[in-house]
Amino acid sequence: MHDLTSQPITMIDSSPPLLHHYGELTRLPPQIPTLECNDLPSGGAVMEEYCQLPLIDLSCLNSTNERERLACAEAICRASSEWGFFQVVNHGISPELVRNMRREQVKLFQTPFDKKATCGVLNNSYRWGTSTATCPKQFSWSEAFHIPLSRVSEQACYGEFSSLREVMMEFAAAMSKLSRVLAGVLAENLGHPRGVFENICQEINCFLRLNRYPACPISSEIFGLVPHTDSDFLTILSQDEVGGLQLMKDSKWVAVNPNRDALIVNVGDLFQVWSNDVYKSVEHKVVANGKTERYSIAYFLCPSFDSLVGSCMEPSIYRKFTFGEYRSQVQEDVKRTGRKIGLPRFLL
Ligand SMILES: C=C1C[C@]23C[C@@]1(O)CC[C@H]2[C@@]12CC[C@H](O)[C@@](C)(C(=O)O1)[C@H]2[C@@H]3C(=O)O
Ligand SMILES: O=C(O)CCC(=O)C(=O)O
Numbered sequence: 001m002h003d004l005t006s007q008p009i010t011m012i013d014s015s016p017p018l019l020h021h022y023g024e025l026t027r028l029p030p031q032i033p034t035l036e037c038n039d040l041p042s043g044g045a046v047m048e049e050y051c052q053l054p055l056i057d058l059s060c061l062n063s064t065n066e067r068e069r070l071a072c073a074e075a076i077c078r079a080s081s082e083w084g085f086f087q088v089v090n091h092g093i094s095p096e097l098v099r100n101m102r103r104e105q106v107k108l109f110q111t112p113f114d115k116k117a118t119c120g121v122l123n124n125s126y127r128w129g130t131s132t133a134t135c136p137k138q139f140s141w142s143e144a145f146h147i148p149l150s151r152v153s154e155q156a157c158y159g160e161f162s163s164l165r166e167v168m169m170e171f172a173a174a175m176s177k178l179s180r181v182l183a184g185v186l187a188e189n190l191g192h193p194r195g196v197f198e199n200i201c202q203e204i205n206c207f208l209r210l211n212r213y214p215a216c217p218i219s220s221e222i223f224g225l226v227p228h229t230d231s232d233f234l235t236i237l238s239q240d241e242v243g244g245l246q247l248m249k250d251s252k253w254v255a256v257n258p259n260r261d262a263l264i265v266n267v268g269d270l271f272q273v274w275s276n277d278v279y280k281s282v283e284h285k286v287v288a289n290g291k292t293e294r295y296s297i298a299y300f301l302c303p304s305f306d307s308l309v310g311s312c313m314e315p316s317i318y319r320k321f322t323f324g325e326y327r328s329q330v331q332e333d334v335k336r337t338g339r340k341i342g343l344p345r346f347l348l
């Protein structure tokens, strides 16, 4: 990648070339022609409001008081229908474990770019930017390890990052447990057994996504992560104190203020299908930050690629499809159009 800057800058070699080489917004790397996009991914909604996402105290789920337990479950289900997002405190994941995971995440991303991109660590799960983008609005100013948890216990996956293995196993297990409790509450509300997702979503089919959003000095218009919905059942997100996550609510972008004690939960596309639109998979994005890098970790509750996904009630809004078919369709659409189309592709 040749130097895109018009003035020499100190090479910080842990960031991908584009994310620390920068010129005018229109000078994207050679492989990305700078075509203008007409349609903003989110239909041009630009308003931004600061309002508090529903904040739910999960200790109430274990209350000896039946009314308190029911009220907590009801708040989870209402937020999943009305917001598609909520925050949880007293979730059972220790601040120490979150701190240890963040420390390992920072260490991992500080590896020189060339090594991250070629060493194949963590199942060769390293990605950066958006190779299919044909204009700035389709580009994500971020890098990530999108780690399949199928081999999370295998030392060989960690290369020289041996200290990462134990922390990641503990963190993934804690996020897995929490995601299944929440999915169980949502399933039970629709008249299904609380344990239904134990069979649908085996731990080996789930993913942990480590995100890093380098400071972006070229424009406040650039996305850290483009507007999207998550291609899973449920996502649990741990974000640092920098902020930048926004979700769509009533055609307005709403910022999610960082809360060090909270984890963010959002419904994914597959839960919207399974619930026949009772629960909503809501568009969200990350705005880039001009001065400060940002880190987040997302746990994705997913079925196996050959799992058939369909509505749990009739008449079904969506046709049945496998998770593998869904992932392929998303990737094909992103390649062809620069954007994820997702569920509209699968309406009956
Ligand atoms: C949950 C996810 C869906 C996504 C990959 C990810 O793990 C996180 C980012 C999502 C995103 C956003 C932009 C694009 O629409 C997309 C195809 C991508 O490359 O990253 C989607 C991914 C997806 O839906 O597969
Ligand atoms: O980093 C964030 O706040 C959001 C990340 C996200 O949406 C994702 O990884 O799917």
Ligand SMILES: [Fe+2]
Pocket: 228, 229, 230, 284
């Ligand atoms: Fe997401």
